[in-house]
Amino acid sequence: MNQYTVAFAGNPNTGKSTLFNLLTGLRQHTGNWAGKTVITAEGEFTHNKHTYRAVDLPGTYSLYSNSADEEAARDYIIFEEPDVTLVVLDATSLERNLNLALQVLEITGRAVICVNLIDEARRLGIDINLKAISKRLGVPVAAISARGKIGIEALLDQIERVATGAFTAQPLRISYSDEIEQGIAELIPMVEQIVGSRYPARWIALRLLDGDDSLLHSLKTHMGRKNIIGTKEVVGHGVTACH
Numbered sequence: 001m002n003q004y005t006v007a008f009a010g011n012p013n014t015g016k017s018t019l020f021n022l023l024t025g026l027r028q029h030t031g032n033w034a035g036k037t038v039i040t041a042e043g044e045f046t047h048n049k050h051t052y053r054a055v056d057l058p059g060t061y062s063l064y065s066n067s068a069d070e071e072a073a074r075d076y077i078i079f080e081e082p083d084v085t086l087v088v089l090d091a092t093s094l095e096r097n098l099n100l101a102l103q104v105l106e107i108t109g110r111a112v113i114c115v116n117l118i119d120e121a122r123r124l125g126i127d128i129n130l131k132a133i134s135k136r137l138g139v140p141v142a143a144i145s146a147r148g149k150i151g152i153e154a155l156l157d158q159i160e161r162v163a164t165g166a167f168t169a170q171p172l173r174i175s176y177s178d179e180i181e182q183g184i185a186e187l188i189p190m191v192e193q194i195v196g197s198r199y200p201a202r203w204i205a206l207r208l209l210d211g212d213d214s215l216l217h218s219l220k221t222h223m224g225r226k227n228i229i230g231t232k233e234v235v236g237h238g239v240t241a242c243h
């Protein structure tokens, strides 16, 4: 019997907490992340022979450091390295919701896409091709209604496949313009030299190219390495080289 950690990510109002409450029941507690004002909830559930620690992240539209919530969700996924990141999407506005899913997949392939509010989508006559989404994104997809308690077992099976490593993800990799790809390629070796192979170097390089100071700050805090600040100059050159 193993214990795995599952982080619940998603846009605001997609039913993360409804699912979280359904799975964890009373086995949950809330708290503050160190140094952050963002409130988080943690709980536990079991499925088959495994125990899962569930972490309900704040709802965010992106992981681009636009707010304390986005920074908290981003930092959790990168630095706490959950065994599974569950991306909860609203089935009635998939196009907007998939944006966050793509960002998560740029960070980690250890993800499951949970298409929630399937009851509402059905009511509106929206038909969702889960197989096609799963094939395209390269990670498992499950449709549920957290409120109606529909599809939960199948979702947990998919979480288990990713947690145990039974499923090998091939997460969709977004290609950017030649200029940006060149900048990323130049930065990756430098990023890897500093953060090692543990963290998602491509994604970090991409954010650094975008001048994401908050990520630099978080890297410095989590790595405890002063010389990360030095990357700012390196990044400066990277950006220049790419123009």
Ligand SMILES: Nc1nc2c(ncn2[C@@H]2O[C@H](COP(=O)(O)OP(=O)(O)OP(=O)(O)O)[C@@H](O)[C@H]2O)c(=O)[nH]1
Residues within 6 Å of the ligand: 010, 011, 012, 013, 014, 015, 016, 017, 018, 019, 058, 059, 060, 116, 117, 118, 119, 120, 144, 145, 146, 147, 148
């Ligand atoms: N019809 C329907 N409504 C749902 C479902 N799941 C959640 N809801 C409703 O959607 C609303 C938002 O649910 P929450 O669980 O609070 O959403 P959340 O993602 O935690 O929201 P934030 O914490 O603000 O990010 C609530 O009114 C829920 O009852 C579902 O499967 N079907």
Ligand SMILES: [Mg+2]
Residues within 6 Å of the ligand: 016, 017, 018, 059
């Ligand atoms: Mg919530």
